[in-house]
Amino acid sequence: MDLYSDNIIFSLQRAGGISVYWCELLRRMVRDELSLHAIEGRNVCENIFREKLNLPQSMVVAETVLPTNLARYLPPFVNLPKNCLFHSSYYRLPWGNACKTVTTVHDFTYERFRPGLARIVHSGQKRFALQNASGVICVSESTKRDLLEFVPDVCEDRIRVIHQGYSEEFHAVDKKNCLALPELHRFKKVPYLVYVGDRASYKNFSVAVEASSRVPGYLLVIVGGGKLSKTDQDLLDKILPGRYIHLHRLHNEALNNLYNNAHGLIYPSSYEGFGLPVIEAMAAGCPVIAVKSSSIPEVAGNAALLVDTISADAFAACIDSLQNISLRETLIQRGFKNARRFSWELCYQQTVEFYKEIIQS
Numbered sequence: 001m002d003l004y005s006d007n008i009i010f011s012l013q014r015a016g017g018i019s020v021y022w023c024e025l026l027r028r029m030v031r032d033e034l035s036l037h038a039i040e041g042r043n044v045c046e047n048i049f050r051e052k053l054n055l056p057q058s059m060v061v062a063e064t065v066l067p068t069n070l071a072r073y074l075p076p077f078v079n080l081p082k083n084c085l086f087h088s089s090y091y092r093l094p095w096g097n098a099c100k101t102v103t104t105v106h107d108f109t110y111e112r113f114r115p116g117l118a119r120i121v122h123s124g125q126k127r128f129a130l131q132n133a134s135g136v137i138c139v140s141e142s143t144k145r146d147l148l149e150f151v152p153d154v155c156e157d158r159i160r161v162i163h164q165g166y167s168e169e170f171h172a173v174d175k176k177n178c179l180a181l182p183e184l185h186r187f188k189k190v191p192y193l194v195y196v197g198d199r200a201s202y203k204n205f206s207v208a209v210e211a212s213s214r215v216p217g218y219l220l221v222i223v224g225g226g227k228l229s230k231t232d233q234d235l236l237d238k239i240l241p242g243r244y245i246h247l248h249r250l251h252n253e254a255l256n257n258l259y260n261n262a263h264g265l266i267y268p269s270s271y272e273g274f275g276l277p278v279i280e281a282m283a284a285g286c287p288v289i290a291v292k293s294s295s296i297p298e299v300a301g302n303a304a305l306l307v308d309t310i311s312a313d314a315f316a317a318c319i320d321s322l323q324n325i326s327l328r329e330t331l332i333q334r335g336f337k338n339a340r341r342f343s344w345e346l347c348y349q350q351t352v353e354f355y356k357e358i359i360q361s
Contacts, residue, residue, distance in 0.1 A: 001034070001085060004086045005037070008039075008071065008076075010022070010047040023050065025348055026053060037059060038055055039078055041066065041068065085099060091103060092129065102134065102135045103136050105147055109200075130147065130154050133158070136158055137159075137354065141298055143274070163274070165344030167280070169253060169256055170256050170283040170284045173256070191217065191218050192220065193266050194221050194223060194266065195265075196265065197225055199229070202269060204291075208268050209235055209240055210239060212316075214316040219243050220236075220240060220243060220244040220266075226248075260286065269291060269293075272294050278296065278300050285335065286332075287331040290304050290306055291310055299342075305318040
């Protein structure tokens with residue numbers, strides 16, 4: 001199987017969930033010595049995951065140099081052999097129709113939440129890629145339902161659900177050897193809650209802040225999501241003064257330690273294509289409080305506290321309930337078991353099997 005991977009995502013992101021997904025697949029393709037050719041353009045090594053990927057230079061196919069904001073919407077300017085398989089990391093198709101193509105769809109955030117030109121352009125490119133792909137990978141059953149809703153003319157027989165995995169760097173550690181992050185030293189042994197990710201409207205960040213304020217004595221640790229906006233800062237200073245800290249970016253080892261020592265992960269997002277932080281937290285022995293919506297019940301199983309109503313009161317009640325030692329231990333043990341359902345190795349193996357099906361079809 002002659003495989004061409006389109007690594008455009010490494011030029012589009014410095015970090016991010018899709019970059020993690022793509023890197024985990026490529027790492028195993030190199031390990032298994034697949035006939036891999038990696039199409040790359042500008043700035044790929046500014047991506048923190050591509051930087052760590054041991055991709056032999058002999059596998060790299062340099063794309064014609066174009067600005068990334070233009071190249072992302074165009075087919076790669078490379079000559080592809082007939083009967084190869086082309087898999088783009090972000091909704092590109094090759095010139096012509098001589099090779100089979102696979103497209104992975106992660107979510108339909110733009111279609112559900114983004115207005116205006118950005119939605120029109122992104123959705124148009126995505127729709128075209130999905131309609132013309134030989135095979136489509138969805139990262140969850142929830143994403144598959146969304147695909148059939150927004151692009152109903154895609155043949156269901158061409159769709160395969162392949163769940164994402166999580167890094168083995170997320171695991172339970174001996175609390176005696178689990179050092180608190182330096183940024184938390186000034187708070188001594190104050191119990192804390194964790195919020196991970198960006199703070200777009202559908203993520204309901206304000207609910208996490210308000211819920212934390214209703215449970216006295218807890219610190220809210222905010223991880224990632226870029227610089228706090230003025231709106232976020234004003235909300236925190238008004239409702240949770242002196243009881244929050246923002247960590248811009250953490251490597252997995254540090255985030256794993258953070259999860260291991262946390263009272264719980266607050267995840268009030270109303271929409272996720274998969275919801276990777278849920279599994280990462282569970283693998284680290286951190287109880288999860290989330291919303292019974294989109295892919296979350298599918299991914300969380302019976303191992304999280306899931307609320308029906310996205311409200312500060314509902315989340316605060318769940319935070320308070322985690323003080324029950326028996327409930328807490330039950331959730332932790334269920335979380336360990338649930339996390340084992342997902343792995344990057346399984347994701348990779350199922351992806352390669354799908355490639356073979358597409359090639360033979």
